[in-house]
Amino acid sequence: QITLKESGPTLVRPTQTLTLTCTFSGFSFTTGGVGVGWIRQPPGKALEWVAVIYWNDDRRYSPSLISRATINKDTSKNQVVLILTNLDLGDTATYHCGHRTISGAFDFWGQGAMVTVSS
Amino acid sequence: EIVLTQSPDTLSLSPGERATLSCRASQSVANDYLAWYRHKPGQAPRLLISGASSRATGIPDRISGSGSGTDFILTINRLEPEDFAFYYCHQYGDSPKTFGQGTNLEI
Numbered sequence: 549q550i551t552l553k554e555s556g557p558t559l560v561r562p563t564q565t566l567t568l569t570c571t572f573s574g575f576s577f578t579t580g581g582v583g584v585g586w587i588r589q590p591p592g593k594a595l596e597w598v599a600v601i602y603w604n605d606d607r608r609y610s611p612s613l614i615s616r617a618t619i620n621k622d623t624s625k626n627q628v629v630l631i632l633t634n635l636d637l638g639d640t641a642t643y644h645c646g647h648r649t650i651s652g653a654f655d656f657w658g659q660g661a662m663v664t665v666s667s
Numbered sequence: 668e669i670v671l672t673q674s675p676d677t678l679s680l681s682p683g684e685r686a687t688l689s690c691r692a693s694q695s696v697a698n699d700y701l702a703w704y705r706h707k708p709g710q711a712p713r714l715l716i717s718g719a720s721s722r723a724t725g726i727p728d729r730i731s732g733s734g735s736g737t738d739f740i741l742t743i744n745r746l747e748p749e750d751f752a753f754y755y756c757h758q759y760g761d762s763p764k765t766f767g768q769g770t771n772l773e774i
Binding site for chain 2 (some may be wrong): 585587588594595596597600608609610611644646649651652654655656657658659660
């Protein structure tokens with residue numbers, strides 16, 4: 549059974565850095581093809597793909613966030629970390645992490661972590 | 668970047684009816700790598716369809732996906748209360764991966 553859970557701060561000030569952690573179970577980065585991604589949803593808006601990291605350490609980012617986002621994995625802890633720098637109000641969203649199938653869809657998701665950017 | 672446009676924005680139906688949701692891509696989706704998700708606020712999104720037409724584990728056969736290239740359809744027959752939610756299409760054939768703006772299926 550694959551599970552994922554997001555954790556991190558609920559309130560962050562503008563210009564600060566956000567660090568979110570996705571802790572998962574039921575799979576491992578030692579398996580070829582595995583990937584974990586971050587997807588966010590601003591209030592009242594659609595889902596937005598943020599970044600993904602693969603078993604081989606390859607990383608992909610949304611073009612709109614590539615200058616501010618970093619995704620890393622800790623295989624020993626079964627965690628994926630998203631770092632987003634220089635936050636602004638537009639980064640307010642629920643952030644989900646998801647397990648990526650070999651073909652690329654997200655078949656398991658975490659419930660999400662709500663992050664508010666406000667002064 | 669591939670832009671996905673879903674229609675309609677809102678679909679109002681009753682239990683027992685059929686829902687037809689559309690997702691149109693601005694360019695052809697590689698390998699028809701198109702997924703559909705159901706999402707209820709406060710919950711984890713659920714994968715329904717991947718590869719345009721393959722049902723995910725545990726998804727009943729009254730839910731089906733079709734289409735290829737730039738035009739894709741999600742059909743839900745005999746609507747049940749659990750089906751009333753937001754639906755998103757997602758293309759994962761090209762980077763950056765993108766989502767549609769969503770369709771709200773409401774009673």
